[in-house]
Amino acid sequence: MSLDQETFQILRDSVQRFVRERLVPAEDAVEEHDAVPADIVADMKELGLFGISIPEEYGGIGLSMAQECEVAYELGQTALAFRSVVGTNIGIGSQGILMDGTDEQKAEYLPRIASGDLIVSFALTEPDAGSDAASLKTRAVADGSDYLISGSKRFITNAPRAGAFTLMARTGGPGAGGISAFIVPAGLAGLSLGKADKKMGQRGTKTCDVNLDHVRVPAANLIGGEPGKGFKTAMKVLDRGRLHVSALSCGMARRILQESVAYAQQRKQFGQRIGDFQLVQAMLADCQAELLAGWSMVQAIARRYDAKPPGVSDPEVSMQASCAKLFTTEMVGRVADRGVQIHGGAGYINEYKVERFYRDVRLLRLYEGTTQIQQLVIGKQLMREA
Numbered sequence: 535m536s537l538d539q540e541t542f543q544i545l546r547d548s549v550q551r552f553v554r555e556r557l558v559p560a561e562d563a564v565e566e567h568d569a570v571p572a573d574i575v576a577d578m579k580e581l582g583l584f585g586i587s588i589p590e591e592y593g594g595i596g597l598s599m600a601q602e603c604e605v606a607y608e609l610g611q612t613a614l615a616f617r618s619v620v621g622t623n624i625g626i627g628s629q630g631i632l633m634d635g636t637d638e639q640k641a642e643y644l645p646r647i648a649s650g651d652l653i654v655s656f657a658l659t660e661p662d663a664g665s666d667a668a669s670l671k672t673r674a675v676a677d678g679s680d681y682l683i684s685g686s687k688r689f690i691t692n693a694p695r696a697g698a699f700t701l702m703a704r705t706g707g708p709g710a711g712g713i714s715a716f717i718v719p720a721g722l723a724g725l726s727l728g729k730a731d732k733k734m735g736q737r738g739t740k741t742c743d744v745n746l747d748h749v750r751v752p753a754a755n756l757i758g759g760e761p762g763k764g765f766k767t768a769m770k771v772l773d774r775g776r777l778h779v780s781a782l783s784c785g786m787a788r789r790i791l792q793e794s795v796a797y798a799q800q801r802k803q804f805g806q807r808i809g810d811f812q813l814v815q816a817m818l819a820d821c822q823a824e825l826l827a828g829w830s831m832v833q834a835i836a837r838r839y840d841a842k843p844p845g846v847s848d849p850e851v852s853m854q855a856s857c858a859k860l861f862t863t864e865m866v867g868r869v870a871d872r873g874v875q876i877h878g879g880a881g882y883i884n885e886y887k888v889e890r891f892y893r894d895v896r897l898l899r900l901y902e903g904t905t906q907i908q909q910l911v912i913g914k915q916l917m918r919e920a
C-alpha cells in the first residue's frame with residue numbers, strides 16, 4: 535500500500551504548510567487552554583490526517599509506512615498535542631482492526647476512523663500491567679452471543695474523545711495466549727472514564743482510565759472472530775507505532791534545533807552572538823548529527839517494514855523498529871536538553887518553546903514500550919539469532 539509519489543508530494547507540502555501556518559501559531563493557545571481548538575480538528579479532518587494509514591477502499595489515503603513516517607516527521611515539528619488528536623486513529627487504535635479484523639469489522643469501523651468521525655483509542659495498559667502487558671487482568675467472559683468485560687485500563691490516550699476502543703482482555707488462561715482484542719464502543723452500559731490525568735507535558739493531549747463493569751460486547755466485536763490472538767495483534771500494532779513515534783521524535787528534534795539556532799543567532803553575550811562561541815556550536819552540531827542519524831535510520835527501517843508482507847510480523851524488522859524507537863526517543867531527549875542549555879535561563883521559562891518541548895518529549899521514552907523494553911526486544915532477538 536502506498537500513494538503515488540507525485541500525489542504524496544502534494545500531501546506532504548500541504549501538511550508542511552498546515553504545520554507552519556495553522557499549528558505553530560496555535561501552540562500558545564493549546565498550552566494555555568490545555569486543548570486543541572475545534573476548528574483545527576476540523577481542518578485536520580479536511581486534510582485527511584485521521585486516515586493517512588487506512589487503505590483507500592476504506593476511505594483513507596493509504597500511505598506506506600515510509601510515507602506515514604514523513605508525515606509524522608512534519609507533524610513532529612510543532613506541539614505534540616496536535617499529532618495526538620489524530621495519532622490513535624492513524625496508529626494504535628485502528629491498526630489492530632486493519633491487520634487482523636474481519637471484513638465486516640473493517641467495513642463497519644475503518645471508514646469512520648479514516649474520516650475522523652470516530653476517534654478510536656488503544657486500551658492495553660492496566661494499573662498492574664504496564665511493561666508486562668501479557669499479565670493483564672481485564673476479563674472477557676462469554677455469555678450467549680456476547681462477552682461481559684470487566685476490568686480497568688490506565689493512561690488511555692484520547693479516551694475522553696473516543697467513540698470506541700481497541701481493547702485487550704483475557705478470554706483464556708494466563709499469559710499472552712489467553713488474551714483477545716475487542717472493539718468496544720464507548721457508549722456501552724458499564725463503561726466509565728476516570729478523571730483526566732494531569733501530565734508533566736504535552737498539554738492538550740487527553741488521557742484517563744477506562745473502567746469496565748460487566749460491559750456487554752457482542753462476540754461479533756472480537757477482532758478477527760477468534761479468541762486468543764489479541765496479544766499478537768497488540769504487538770504488531772506496537773511495532774508499527776514505534777516507527778511512527780520515532781519519526782515524530784525526529785521531527786521534534788528538528789524543531790528544537792531550529793529554535794536553538796535562531797536563539798543562538800540573536801542572543802549576544804561578551805559582545806558577540808552566542809552562536810559564534812564554539813562551545814555553543816558543539817551543542818548544535820551534536821544535535822544535527824544525532825538528528826541526521828535518527829532520521830536516516832527511521833527512513834531505512836520504514837522501507838524495510840514496507841518490503842515485508844503486510845500484517846505479518848517479522849522479528850528482524852520488529853527488532854529494528856525497537857532500535858529506532860530506542861535511539862530516536864533518547865536522541866530527542868538529549869536534543870531538548872541541549873536546546874534548554876543553549877537558551878540559558880530563558881530555556882527554563884515557559885514562554886520559550888524549548889521549555890515546553892523539553893517536557894513534551896519526555897513521554898516518548900515511556901509509552902509504546904519504554905526504553906528498557908526496546909532494549910529487551912533487541913537483546914532477545916540478537917540472542918535468538920545467535
Ligand SMILES: Cc1cc2nc3c(=O)[nH]c(=O)nc-3n(C[C@H](O)[C@H](O)[C@H](O)COP(=O)(O)OP(=O)(O)OC[C@H]3O[C@@H](n4cnc5c(N)ncnc54)[C@H](O)[C@@H]3O)c2cc1C
Nearest residue numbers: 656657658659664665689690691741900901902903904906
Ligand atoms: C501519557 C501516556 C499515554 C499513554 N497512552 C496509552 C494508550 O493509549 N494505551 C495504552 O494501552 N497505554 C498507554 N500508556 C501506557 C504506557 O504504554 C505505559 O505507561 C508504559 O508501557 C510503561 O508501563 P508502566 O507505566 O506500567 O511502567 P512499568 O512497566 O511499571 O515500568 C516502570 C519502570 O520499570 C522498567 N521495567 C519494567 N519491566 C522491566 C524489565 N523486564 N526489565 C527492565 N526494566 C523494566 C520500565 O522500563 C520503567 O523504567 C500511556 C502512558 C502515558 C504516560
